[in-house]
Amino acid sequence: MAGIELDCPTQAFIAGEWRAADNKQVFDVSDPATGEVIASVADCTASDAQAAVDAADGAQPAWAAMPAAARSAVLRRWRDLMVEEADRLADILTRENGKPLAEARGEILYGASYFEWFAEEAKRIYGETIPSPASDKRILVIRQPVGVCAAITPWNFPNAMLARKVAAALAAGCTMVAKPAEDTPLSALAMAELAERAGLPAGVFNVLPTTAPAEVGEVLTTSDKVRKVTFTGSTNTGRILMRQATGTIKKVSMELGGNAPFIVFEDADLEKAAEGLMASKFRNAGQTCVCANRVFVQADVMDRFAEIVRKKVAALKVAPGLEGGSQIGPLINAQAVSKVETLVRSAAEAGACIVEGGTRHAAGELFYQPTVLSNVSHEMEIAREEIFGPVVPLIAFDTEEDAILRANDTDYGLAAYAFTKDLGRAFRVSEALEYGMVAINDGALSNAAAPFGGVKQSGLGREGSSHGLDDYLELKYILLGGLGA
Numbered sequence: 422m423a424g425i426e427l428d429c430p431t432q433a434f435i436a437g438e439w440r441a442a443d444n445k446q447v448f449d450v451s452d453p454a455t456g457e458v459i460a461s462v463a464d465c466t467a468s469d470a471q472a473a474v475d476a477a478d479g480a481q482p483a484w485a486a487m488p489a490a491a492r493s494a495v496l497r498r499w500r501d502l503m504v505e506e507a508d509r510l511a512d513i514l515t516r517e518n519g520k521p522l523a524e525a526r527g528e529i530l531y532g533a534s535y536f537e538w539f540a541e542e543a544k545r546i547y548g549e550t551i552p553s554p555a556s557d558k559r560i561l562v563i564r565q566p567v568g569v570c571a572a573i574t575p576w577n578f579p580n581a582m583l584a585r586k587v588a589a590a591l592a593a594g595c596t597m598v599a600k601p602a603e604d605t606p607l608s609a610l611a612m613a614e615l616a617e618r619a620g621l622p623a624g625v626f627n628v629l630p631t632t633a634p635a636e637v638g639e640v641l642t643t644s645d646k647v648r649k650v651t652f653t654g655s656t657n658t659g660r661i662l663m664r665q666a667t668g669t670i671k672k673v674s675m676e677l678g679g680n681a682p683f684i685v686f687e688d689a690d691l692e693k694a695a696e697g698l699m700a701s702k703f704r705n706a707g708q709t710c711v712c713a714n715r716v717f718v719q720a721d722v723m724d725r726f727a728e729i730v731r732k733k734v735a736a737l738k739v740a741p742g743l744e745g746g747s748q749i750g751p752l753i754n755a756q757a758v759s760k761v762e763t764l765v766r767s768a769a770e771a772g773a774c775i776v777e778g779g780t781r782h783a784a785g786e787l788f789y790q791p792t793v794l795s796n797v798s799h800e801m802e803i804a805r806e807e808i809f810g811p812v813v814p815l816i817a818f819d820t821e822e823d824a825i826l827r828a829n830d831t832d833y834g835l836a837a838y839a840f841t842k843d844l845g846r847a848f849r850v851s852e853a854l855e856y857g858m859v860a861i862n863d864g865a866l867s868n869a870a871a872p873f874g875g876v877k878q879s880g881l882g883r884e885g886s887s888h889g890l891d892d893y894l895e896l897k898y899i900l901l902g903g904l905g906a
């Protein structure tokens with residue numbers, strides 16, 4: 422391993438211990454802004470995964486039996502440590518993922534907000550009593566933890582995507598084995614270190630960095646001991662994991678890909694709509710599941726809106742995430758850059774106009790210029806695929822019905838956005854859009870108090886809000902009979 426000293430563990434975290442992989446192998450993690458190797462991390466395989474599952478299974482009964490207030494207190498301490506250490510965690514995150522430091526810090530605080538939220542929710546896992554059809558019987562319903570959970574998370578929010586899962590699972594009384602993405606394992610390991618300092622009992626949370634996702638994933642999805650699989654990532658991988666989980670009838674939660682429509686009606690405040698678009702589109706250089714992917718603009722206001730957006734996009738600062746003022750960092754890896762390049766090229770060949778950007782950026786190999794395309798049609802590949810890069814495709818539409826029809830014409834259903842000043846239209850459009858989340862006159866919709874998740878092929882289940890606990894709990898019906906005089 423070369424270079425920079427990172428203040429971050431690099432071994433696997435299993436049963437409360439920092440361990441080398443069984444086979445002693447390691448893999449390099451590099452900074453996408455520079456290509457420099459920043460750490461060598463334990464490369465876990467099936468035997469490590471089995472050890473982690475066994476540890477989580479062993480820790481499960483005591484963790485579930487711990488009073489909710491005590492579980493809550495550990496989560497709260499973990500949250501406080503994340504906030505105290507936000508600068509260090511953000512530095513690690515930027516180095517492995519590339520996003521601007523200010524965004525990375527924002528992600529740490531956003532991740533911490535889930536710990537705060539679920540530390541509180543842990544104390545509110547209420548049951549119910551139901552009027553019985555017989556006078557000598559009573560019906561009670563209690564909510565109990567599902568058991569050992571496996572979490573598989575992506576590289577685009579290496580802290581927050583895991584935070585949303587582990588905070589909810591542990592609040593519910595479940596234990597967890599986490600497999601972070603190969604490109605960004607360090608943020609998960611840094612979280613585990615804070616868990617240890619927060620006093621989390623050994624085995625309750627385990628982290629398996631690996632370059633063998635299929636091998637480790639197979640253990641996690643087929644083990645009898647794992648009762649639930651929670652995944653955030655692409656729809657294709659989600660399908661594989663769901664298939665694997667059927668053998669042992671596990672619960673599954675899937676936070677999958679998106680193809681978010683962003684609709685600008687002629688009555689919208691165009692300046693605010695453009696600001697909303699910038700917030701939705703350019704976070705993490707366009708690599709978020711809720712990024713505006715298709716920007717539908719009513720034909721009458723297209724030229725004005727396109728010009729406002731073009732000016733804002735041209736002013737974005739593209740630079741390594743650690744450089745002051747950076748707004749757009751590198752993409753995660755070479756495949757990501759060539760995917761964006763191909764989508765832009767094929768759109769241009771099919772008749773789209775490049776209004777701004779349109780090529781790689783001189784800041785480094787993995788940087789792509791913030792780009793605006795006009796004259797895009799709904800049929801082009803760039804409007805059918807998740808772009809996952811800093812590209813705004815502008816598509817003109819005529820009527821409200823037309824916008825809704827086209828917005829819904831996709832297998833995805835995660836987030837959608839619409840800008841309008843007409844209250845009636847705001848309701849009609851929100852209700853007609855086949856999406857798990859709809860933002861009206863806003864470009865940023867995610868927070869711990871709200872249920873995050875998709876419909877159609879964007880997923881199953883919700884994270885955050887009081888509903889976020891449901892996926893980690895089972896209902897148990899208890900009948901009390903023989904109560905007659």
Ligand code: NAP
Pocket residue numbers: 573574575576577578582600601602603604631632633634635636637638639653654655656657658659661662675676677678679709710711807835875879880
């Ligand atoms: P991905 O390729 O599906 O990877 C996600 C995770 O799955 C990584 O940890 C990956 O490991 C692992 N993985 C891949 N193949 C696997 C297998 N056969 N068995 C077990 N694990 C496997 O997705 P990505 O490209 O990293 O992430 C971007 C995708 O995530 C986008 O589609 C985005 O929309 C989606 N996303 C959704 C949400 C949401 O909340 N709905 C949030 C963020 C991102 P490796 O990294 O080692 O390959």
